[in-house]
Amino acid sequence: MRQQAGRRRRQPSEASNGSMASSRRSSFAQNGNSSRKSSELKGPCEKVVHTAQDSLFSTSSGWTNFRGFFNLSILLLVIFACLFCKNRFFQVLSNGRVALENVIKYGILITPLQWISTFVEHNYSIWSWPNLALILCSNIQILAVLGMEKLLERGWLGNAFAAVFYTVLVIVHLTIPVVVTLTHTWKNPLWSVVMMSVYVIEALKFISYGHVNYWARDARRKINDLKTQVTDLAKKTCDPKQFWDLKDELSMHQMAAFYPSNLSISNIYYFMAAPTLCYEFKFPRTLRIRKHFLIKRTVELIFLSFLIAALVQQWVVPTVRNSMKPLSEMEFSRCLERLLKLAIPNHLIWLLFFYTFFHSFLNLVAELLRFADREFYRDFWNAETISYFWKSWNIPVHRFAVRHIYSPMMRNNFSKMSAFFVVFFVSAFFHEYLVSVPLKMFRLWSYYGMMGQIPLSYITDKVVKGGRTGNIIVWLSLIVGQPLAILMYGHDWYILNFGVADLSNQTVVI
Secondary structure, three states, X not given: OOOOOOEEEEOOOOOOOOXXXXXXXXXXEOOOOOOOOOOOOOOOOOOOOOOOEOOOXXXXXXXXOOOHHHHHHHHHHHHHHHHHHHHOOOOOOOHHHHHHHHHHXXXXXXXXXXXXXXXXXXXXXXXXXXXXHHHHHOHHHHHHHHHHHHHHHOOOOOHHHHHHHHHHHHHHHHHHHHXXXXXXXXXXXXXXXXXHHHHHHHXXXXXXHHHHHHHHHHHHHHHHHHHXXXXXXXXXXXXXXXXXXXXXXXXXXXXXXXXXXXXXXXXXXXXXXXXXXOXXXXXXXEOOOOHHHHHHHHHHHHHHHHHHHHHHHXXXXXXXXXXXXXXXXXXXXXXXXXXXXXXXXXXXXXXXXXXXHHHHHHHHXXXXXXXXXXXXXXXXXXXXXXXXXXXXXXXXXXHHHHHHHHHHHHHOOOOHHHHHHHHHHHHHHHHHHHHHHHHOOOOOHHHHXXXXXXXXXXXXXXXXXXXXXXXXXXXXXXXXXXXXXXXXXXXXHHHHHHOHHHHHHOOOOO
16 A cells, blocks of 8 residues: 655646646655745745645546646547548548558658767867767856855955856856857757756856855855844843733744755755755655666656657758748748648657656656655646646746746835746746757747746636636647747758758758
8 A cells, every 4th residue: 555645736827717636646756845945034045945745647646637638638539630631631630540541641650770970070179079068167167156156155255256256157158158169060969958058057056056056155144243232232121021922033043054065066066966046954755765666757758759750850951941941932831731741740859858858767767866756747638728838837947947047136116027037037047058059050930939828827817817718728829839830940941951942851860
């Protein structure tokens, strides 16, 4: 019988009137920090971000509400109907029919040996792998951050210097991969995307690490000031009522007791490896590493990674390749047909990638590190508004945005709309950063797509007001928006690298 360590209610997607609520079990994780502190009176360094819980796709979570996927299936059937209506194929409406047509038309395009060749270099020097070399060199910045925090803790440097240091560090940290990527002649952008993603994650972790340690220093300063007040007050009166408010103030900063013992190499490297962007003095930990869980996640990671690569090579590449000429000639009807044809495999690959990364990979890393908080995503498939989708599909980024961008702006009397806009602006910047730099071209379509989520969020929140219609709009924005961006970026990247003259004989290599 499975031991249930605790239960708590999860809030479903907004505007669902509670109909999608479901309980979750923390069956394996420890119970020490099972209740999340939510009091608005607590200082920022004491607010607990991580609690022990399972991922929704894990059977131990107890989550059973996947109603949003039903709306997705309806949308996909509509797209199939549009495709088959144009091609006069009414007899079969199925994924198998489209896949079979692809194989008949193009043959088997999957070449695993070509995937392996992307890892092989004739020169085995570390500098022939610039992306890997950059990731290894990022340890310099990690150690620099730790050294700076030690100097700040001892009082040798002030917070003003720390603000300048972290600003310069993050800018330099994000600029280095840009310079290397733009000056490198390797045309395959895949590994540049991986390397730059690592650098973006490290930059966000530097911000969180510095921010939390600043809160701890500030809490320690306030505690010292309060102790001085207590000492002075004790000399004047013995009435215990006079100490009541001071006692409440002291209890607000108990988390600062972990500081500065957290400033160690093992602590910062655990945070850099942990599947979270928000630093805490003490993360929830599991009792042990489950071998069977590791095996399952490893098999999923390997199998699904190869499946995604196969689908891209067999299904996406021919569709993108055949879209080059219609896009160049601006043939609207054929462009629309290619967009709908690309929408189906692209969305399938996106869902597979989501499960592979956010469930298989992050749970694998968390299990190896005994990191107990497995809430890497929520029920984004049930999202009835765009705003709830962005709050639920990528929890590590959402937590970072709320904790280190939105909440600090609100504490400094900025409006909610201003904070909301800044969060989307930062997200749009990094989306464009991870697309334009590896492709070595700057079109800003990814940026515009992200900023376009703001008015779309207003429509789903205020006009449609959620419901099934809102959920369908969320799915439709994903199904149509992503392949449209892929077609535009793919077309311009091909023209930039191979020229207009080769459009009739396109060959795109994975």
